[in-house]
Amino acid sequence: MSDSALPVRTSGTSQATPRPARSKWLALVIIALAQLTVVLDGTIVNVALPDAQAALGMSDSDRSWVVTLYALAFGSLLLLGGRIADYWGRKRSFIVGMAGFALASGIGGLATTGGMLLAARGAQGVFAALLAPAALAMLNVTFPKGPDRAKAFAVYGTIAGGGAAIGLVLGGVLTEYFSWHWCLLVNVPIAIVAIAMAIPILTESKADGDTRYDVPGALLVTLGLGSIVYGFSRASLGWDRLDTIGFLALGVALLVVFVLVEGRVSNPLLPLRVVANRVRGGAYITSLLVGAALLGGLLYLTLYFQIVLKFTPLHSGLSSLPMTASIIAGATIVSRILPKVGPRILMTIGPVFAAGGLFWLSHLTVENEYFVQILPGQILLGLGLAMVFVPMQNVALSGIEARDSGVGSAAVTATQQIGGSIGTAVFTAIYSSAVAAYVIANPSQNPLPSLVSGYSSVFMAASITVLCAAPIAFILVNVKRRAFAGSQR
Template identity: 65%
Template sequence: MATTAPTAPQQSTPSPIHRWWLLAVLALAQLMVILDGTIVNIALPDAQIDLGMTDGDRTWVVTIYALAFGSLLLLGGRIADYWGRKRSFIVGMVGFAIASALGGLALNTEMLLAARALQGAFAGLLAPASLAILTITFPGGKDRIKAFAVYGAIGGGGAAVGLLLGGVLTEFASWEWCLLVNVPIAIVAIVGALAFMKESRAHGNTRYDIPGTLLVVAGLASLVLGFSRAEEGWARFDTIGFLVAGVVLLAAFVLVERRVSNPLLPMRVIVDKVRGGAFLVSTLTGAALLGGLLFLTFYFQIVLGYSPLHAGFASLPMTLVIMVCATVLSQLLPKIGVRIPMTVGPIIAAGGLFYLSFITVEGNYVLEVLPGVVLLGIGLASLFVPLQNVALAGVEEHDAGVASAAVAATQQIGGSIGTALFTALYTSAIASYLADNPPAPTAQLEAFVSGYSAAFVCAAALMLVAAPISFFLIRPSKADLLKNVDAVHMG
């Protein structure tokens, strides 16, 4: 039965000083969740040797985190709405720290994969609570634009920061510290949450949508499994079966959500043209970014022979470019709106990924990699700074958590599907190269480069699709960026 709680009396939002301290706590949580999608990338070669992982297991260390994260985000968003966003934030942070410790102490591949899945599950509770708290802490005005610019820049730059931090920890400590480092970060964030965060929750109908949860988790998992099986052949029965099952289950999820009184993902959240366009762009960006960076990392270490630290620093220019561009864009958005940067950004990012497809075995970093990384950073900043603000504009307070979850879910599911898809293309390109070329001393490395290039071209194509979506669908007025959202019930 649905429970109906009386409307809680409204309370003021945190004081201006406390709001910015709270933003720092939320930004720290966002950084931890995002960088964990890539921080293990650089550590993977070392972890693979220590734990005796296969190449398939190596990919699953990345994919299973994104899959668990993305498929449970909608449920996590509803739990945050109904159970309390502060409470969900703290429980998610504690669980994430415990899972990270288990991963850092992993004795075998199975233990590491289980820990990564557990990390993703708790991130699915933590991330929507964090973004919902940000939404209600900065309900409107120019401060909202600045806050979302910071949050968005971390969303774009956090992946690259993960590569750098992973390189430092792997080089000077061990690959295990790429997971253990989350424990002290979580402790700081929990202390900050207790000091600056107020509880908030939705009121009214707070019954959970169990059928919708089961359908969306099973549907998304089937899609990712289907793309991962494509590595061994697109015409395989299990590949086709998982992909078809995923589409059918997600279609059933949409039908259920349109009929139940308490949907996990209310259709009102996604049918808005601007918001729906933002979700599509987020999915494509997640696929291109997370999948593309994984293969760039492999290129640095496997082909060019970079140390983990050197590989991390090789990714640093993208982070710096994102931070600089985010600062500039946060000042320009109230004047130029979001349509221009969100249309031009994907084109620039696609150009950077396409440029990276021309890498060679010799690997001149300054000529073959740096321009592509810089272009990718400019394009991603143009997208991430306005994206989350646009996706959450006009969302009712009752749906703040689930709408926040939908934003993060699209990026994470896009990333897991992109990683699986690019891995299949990468494997196919290697096999084709070795079949078409005579044996040679550098044949294996040339085959790897051929695979990486195929992945970058595919990522560029996905990124390019986001440009017309932004141009035709994302058209909020400048006034919308400054408009206050509905009053927030604090309890």
């Protein structure tokens, strides 16, 4: 049996004493609340963006950076955040990360300039990079094996997949009845509740042994990922630009050096054993591709609702509700059949469903035919995401040593966030090119058809992106059904 099919190993870590069943499930509530907060903020501002852009006098480029900057800071610092959680303590990192996230959210909610909002979004990403891996690592050590582990990861996976869609609905409600500011301010009371529950309920755990930080590795991976995402963001101005090519090449070079360094240092930021495992590697690549399609694609669906169809923020958020419902319903079914069929089949079929939903959305028109043009695509996309996210979180941490729980958790979250950053940047470039091409070919005073052409191109690109995850999951996530089920007992 490969290590990918084994429960979490407990060597080399300072573990909390076994917790009562009630305390364990209360811990899951706290962890789920933190995960929901982090995922929500990837999309909750999407609905508020048109209002925020007008109020703060932001350009279209700045508007996209409100989304990209959060995901960039979040994704590029996650590995470091995961190691801090392992070494400093996961409960301590959780509380500090949640408090800092709330503070940054408060600043963003009170922003009076575009620069202030962008700075707050970057700070949110920094503290989310500490909070998210600490939360997932605590889940990993709280539910090391047994049927409860499958249930806990099903809850977590549902939030990971559905939280983005819930963010669109909540953002619509807050923007419609309060203001766009509350899309950020809402995190403050949620954080207060989570911290108040975490202090008495969560127990501390951290890695023993060598806890020196890999500073060169942290600098290389942060600069490398940041350079790649920034390079893609410049592609909206042209793929042949010197800065586009230069930053992309620099990012790749820095990441190559990072891998070489990690193979040589005694206490690496990202032990290569974490990602070299075939099954976990497949989960990470799948997470990267699905994250790109999900976070990048949902932004343009929101813009289509508000700019083309003239939906109010609330109407726009409610129009995204069927996808949320299909994710939740799909996750309920998937969590029940997962031990019987194993993750491989689900993680192969899921991207096909999601790609079908995005392909359906690529046929949008200026006319509002929601039940024909949009609803079927949302349902297919939601079901596909449920089939991917529920098993993916579990598979990505299967067989990992408890000492590496924080960095392993960070790796799977980082792939999704970096995928979202790259996806948003690349899709922005595709959108701009498609709009420009349509205007040249079809001169008209009505800008809406050109915008729809751009949105359709984005959904088509997102469909192809997520479809690539299907063969990767089929080939790499080769966990036998019996082996996976055995790890759940």
